[in-house]
Amino acid sequence: MNTTLYDKDYYLWLEETAQLLREGKLTDLDIHNLIEEIEDMGKSEKNALESNLIVLLMHLLKWKYQPSKQSGSWRRSIREHRRRILKAFKNSPSLKRYFEEIFDESYQEARKQAADETELSLNTFPENCPFKIDKILDPEYLP
Numbered sequence: 001m002n003t004t005l006y007d008k009d010y011y012l013w014l015e016e017t018a019q020l021l022r023e024g025k026l027t028d029l030d031i032h033n034l035i036e037e038i039e040d041m042g043k044s045e046k047n048a049l050e051s052n053l054i055v056l057l058m059h060l061l062k063w064k065y066q067p068s069k070q071s072g073s074w075r076r077s078i079r080e081h082r083r084r085i086l087k088a089f090k091n092s093p094s095l096k097r098y099f100e101e102i103f104d105e106s107y108q109e110a111r112k113q114a115a116d117e118t119e120l121s122l123n124t125f126p127e128n129c130p131f132k133i134d135k136i137l138d139p140e141y142l143p
Contacts, residue, residue: 004030004033005030006030006033013030013033017029017030017034045088045092045095046095046098048084048088049085049088049095049098049099049102050102050106052081052084052085052088053081053085053099053102053103053106053110054106054109054110054113055077055081055110056077056078056081056082056085056110056136057106057107057110057129057131057136058110058113058114058117059074059077059078059081060078060131060136060142060143061110061111061114061125062074062114062117062118063075063078063142063143064130064143065114065118065120065124065125066118066120069118075142078142079139082136082137082139083139085099085137086137086139103129103133104129107128107129111125111127130143131143
């Protein structure tokens with residue numbers, strides 16, 4: 001088996017790949033692994049966006065439908081996950097399209113997680129998201 005630098009020392013592979021790109025030595029690049037890494041980076045960004053959206057929606061639901069349990073921890077989580085989403089949009093505006101694609105599915109997952117965490121019936125939480133997207137992303141909004 002031919003073990004490559006990518007397999008032996010990932011960080012060193014990254015450094016050498018960056019150097020080869022800087023020097024324009026494209027024929028010396030490990031193209032197969034470079035393509036794989038770039039594709040994985042895109043998947044990672046999408047996964048992080050989806051995860052942050054689910055947590056944000058879950059805490060907004062908990063805030064609205066379990067007001068007696070509202071806490072600074074929930075408020076902090078809402079603020080932090082909203083910040084992460086807005087930062088992702090700032091760094092990669094094209095992620096807004098993906099956000100729209102996954103919104104409904106993410107809301108359904110957030111409903112389930114909110115029901116699990118609050119021990120309230122799933123039916124407590126509306127089937128359709130009760131929050132407008134501009135409000136969800138508004139740094140000062142709490143339902």
